[in-house]
Amino acid sequence: MDESLRSRNKINxxxxxxxxxxxxxxxxxxxxxxxxxxxxxxxxxxxxKLIEQQLTKYDNLEGLENDFKQKIxxxxxxxxxxxxxxxxxxxxxxxxxxxxxxxxxxxxxxKQVMMTQKMRRQLVDLxxxxxxxxxxxxxxxxxxxxKDSERYTNTGKRKSAELTSVSINKKx
Amino acid sequence: xxxxxxxxxxxxxxxxxxxxxxxxxxxxxxxxxxGFTRQRPKLSTNVLRSGGExxxxxxxxxxxxxxxxxLADKQIVKKETELGDLNEKARVFDQLETAFISGSxxxxxxxxxxxxxxxxxxxxxxxxxxxxxxLVSKSQSMIDTFRNVDQQIETIxxxxxxxxxxxxxxxxxxxxxxxxxxxxxxxxxGTKQPNQHSKDxxxxxxxxxxxxxxxDFTTTTDGTVEVRLGNMVVLAGQEASEIKSEADxxxxxIRLRLDNGKLLQAGGGSLGxxxxxxxxxxxxxxxxxxxxxxxxVEEVNTVHTSGFGLNDAVQxxxxxxxxxxxxxxxxxxxxxxxxxxxxxxSAAGESGNNxxxxxxxxxxxxxxxxxxxxxxNIIQLSAKPGTELTGLQRSxxxxxxxxxxxxKQQENVAGVNIDEELTNMIKFQNSYQxxxxxxxxxxxxxxxxxxxx
Numbered sequence: 001m002d003e004s005l006r007s008r009n010k011i012n013x014x015x016x017x018x019x020x021x022x023x024x025x026x027x028x029x030x031x032x033x034x035x036x037x038x039x040x041x042x043x044x045x046x047x048x049k050l051i052e053q054q055l056t057k058y059d060n061l062e063g064l065e066n067d068f069k070q071k072i073x074x075x076x077x078x079x080x081x082x083x084x085x086x087x088x089x090x091x092x093x094x095x096x097x098x099x100x101x102x103x104x105x106x107x108x109x110x111k112q113v114m115m116t117q118k119m120r121r122q123l124v125d126l127x128x129x130x131x132x133x134x135x136x137x138x139x140x141x142x143x144x145x146x147k148d149s150e151r152y153t154n155t156g157k158r159k160s161a162e163l164t165s166v167s168i169n170k171k172x
Numbered sequence: 173x174x175x176x177x178x179x180x181x182x183x184x185x186x187x188x189x190x191x192x193x194x195x196x197x198x199x200x201x202x203x204x205x206x207g208f209t210r211q212r213p214k215l216s217t218n219v220l221r222s223g224g225e226x227x228x229x230x231x232x233x234x235x236x237x238x239x240x241x242x243l244a245d246k247q248i249v250k251k252e253t254e255l256g257d258l259n260e261k262a263r264v265f266d267q268l269e270t271a272f273i274s275g276s277x278x279x280x281x282x283x284x285x286x287x288x289x290x291x292x293x294x295x296x297x298x299x300x301x302x303x304x305x306x307l308v309s310k311s312q313s314m315i316d317t318f319r320n321v322d323q324q325i326e327t328i329x330x331x332x333x334x335x336x337x338x339x340x341x342x343x344x345x346x347x348x349x350x351x352x353x354x355x356x357x358x359x360x361x362g363t364k365q366p367n368q369h370s371k372d373x374x375x376x377x378x379x380x381x382x383x384x385x386x387x388d389f390t391t392t393t394d395g396t397v398e399v400r401l402g403n404m405v406v407l408a409g410q411e412a413s414e415i416k417s418e419a420d421x422x423x424x425x426i427r428l429r430l431d432n433g434k435l436l437q438a439g440g441g442s443l444g445x446x447x448x449x450x451x452x453x454x455x456x457x458x459x460x461x462x463x464x465x466x467x468x469v470e471e472v473n474t475v476h477t478s479g480f481g482l483n484d485a486v487q488x489x490x491x492x493x494x495x496x497x498x499x500x501x502x503x504x505x506x507x508x509x510x511x512x513x514x515x516x517x518s519a520a521g522e523s524g525n526n527x528x529x530x531x532x533x534x535x536x537x538x539x540x541x542x543x544x545x546x547x548x549n550i551i552q553l554s555a556k557p558g559t560e561l562t563g564l565q566r567s568x569x570x571x572x573x574x575x576x577x578x579x580k581q582q583e584n585v586a587g588v589n590i591d592e593e594l595t596n597m598i599k600f601q602n603s604y605q606x607x608x609x610x611x612x613x614x615x616x617x618x619x620x621x622x623x624x625x
Binding site for chain 1: 235236239240243247570573574576577578580581584590594596597599600601603604606607608610611612613614617618620621622623624625
């Protein structure tokens with residue numbers, strides 16, 4: 001096959017791969033946004049479902065990214081052997097023919113990854129807060145039922161420190 | 173225990189849950205009604221007495237609900253303080269960003285660049301009177317821009333001080349309102365008919381206060397609140413302290429003083445933010461701007477005073493060496509009045525000699541200030557408010573989400589079973605941890621992809 005035709009094919013495949021990555025990152029972004037909502041609304045069922053979907057999404061993304069990396073390596077091996085910097089930006093500088101589509105895709109993908117990263121950070125911070133608050137609440141409730149935790153009625157009598165939902169026959 | 177007792181406990185639990193749902197529905201439908209008081213179903217213990225035996229439960233779900241509410245209230249108040257601080261800083265940084273307008277035709281970096289370009293043009297034809305006039309004009313534009321940026325930042329500083337003073341007034345006003353609410357609540361408790369509306373208003377006022385200043389409060393047994401600001405009691409019972417603000421504009425200091433003479437730290441909230449911006453960030457920007465102006469005056473003068481103008485052998489400074497701040501920088505009057513005195517030549521009487529003009533032009537790209545060129549210093553300075561703003565906006569989003577989570581938790585009515593509540597909380601804890609683990613493992617992936625792009 002003609003060398004330049006093969007290279008053009010590889011660049012086209014790279015473009016398709018990037019389009020696919022953009023779509024996947026858009027979905028990943030939405031998943032993260034949905035998880036934030038699930039945490040805020042204390043919707044455990046929805047949160048667990050989204051975590052599973054997130055795991056699957058990351059598996060897909062990892063596969064696509066490995067594919068993406070391999071395609072770039074292959075293009076550099078064919079067109080620019082000896083080059084050590086294997087990035088899309090560098091490729092765009094070296095290409096003879098116009099590569100407007102590739103440039104646009106690069107910008108879109110970069111923007112989408114940054115937005116997704118930002119949403120991820122927001123969710124991580126929220127989860128950290130939720131865990132700490134939950135932990136503090138659990139500890140406080142636990143301490144209610146401790147013998148050392150003294151409570152009194154407003155007439156000065158000591159209150160029972162038992163933390164139980166079962167009726168107890170005290171006389172027995 | 174008899175079977176009938178067990179069934180009775182189960183049935184009362186179901187009835188209580190139904191009642192709880194009815195109360196929740198009422199809360200939701202009236203949520204936007206002004207003055208509507210949120211109600212909670214009271215699920216207190218049922219005690220049976222039979223033949224001298226007392227069959228009763230231990231700690232009630234009601235107590236657990238109150239504990240959760242109190243913890244959530246404390247956290248919400250804390251979030252209000254954090255958000256008040258972040259939003260106010262974002263507002264001021266937004267104004268400061270506008271003051272620089274970098275990159276446009278009005279930006280300081282452009283003005284400095286034009287100044288050096290004018291010297292470069294002069295080096296191509298040192299005798300050209302028109303080029304000399306243009307250089308004087310560009311120099312004056314640069315000076316005007318320095319002064320303009322400085323003045324805008326100073327104005328923002330003044331506005332920040334005024335806002336802080338007004339906020340102190342608001343704090344005092346809220347403390348008085350809380351004192352009045354304390355009176356109402358205490359009186360109602362005394363008649364054994366709690367005033368729920370006043371209690372809800374009390375919490376709203378505490379949130380309002382915490383947005384302005386770092387607030388700590390304790391609710392006493394009669395429902396009144398004791399409020400501490402900066403670890404000092406400012407409200408106890410019906411006694412509210414008054415805070416005065418003292419401004420030392422010359423030294424960029426704002427002090428808060430209680431009526432007992434003691435100084436108070438704002439700690440956070442919008443008042444804390446304004447104080448921090450007035451005392452640290454704004455003076456920091458002004459100092460950095462002055463540093464650039466001083467550097468420019470001294471470096472250009474050092475080269476210029478070694479050169480000669482067209483008409484005589486007098487060596488002159490380009491800028492007035494006594495004025496080295498952004499608001500005072502000015503041309504040497506002799507240069508402003510007579511552009512022929514601009515030193516382009518390194519030797520007297522050599523009108524075609526351009527060595528000094530070239531040397532001054534080269535200052536543009538030399539790393540003469542803080543290891544960078546003048547223009548890069550200005551770009552970095554101009555970018556600072558915008559960078560801070562981006563970081564603050566991210567933090568605001570996170571804190572808002574956390575606050576919404578707490579508010580939603582308070583809106584959820586607790587179940588009737590403590591074990592169920594605790595189990596749910598543990599399930600949530602596990603899910604939070606699982607989600608966090610998935611997210612942390614993915615970070616590497618983002619970094620790898622960005623590295624390839």
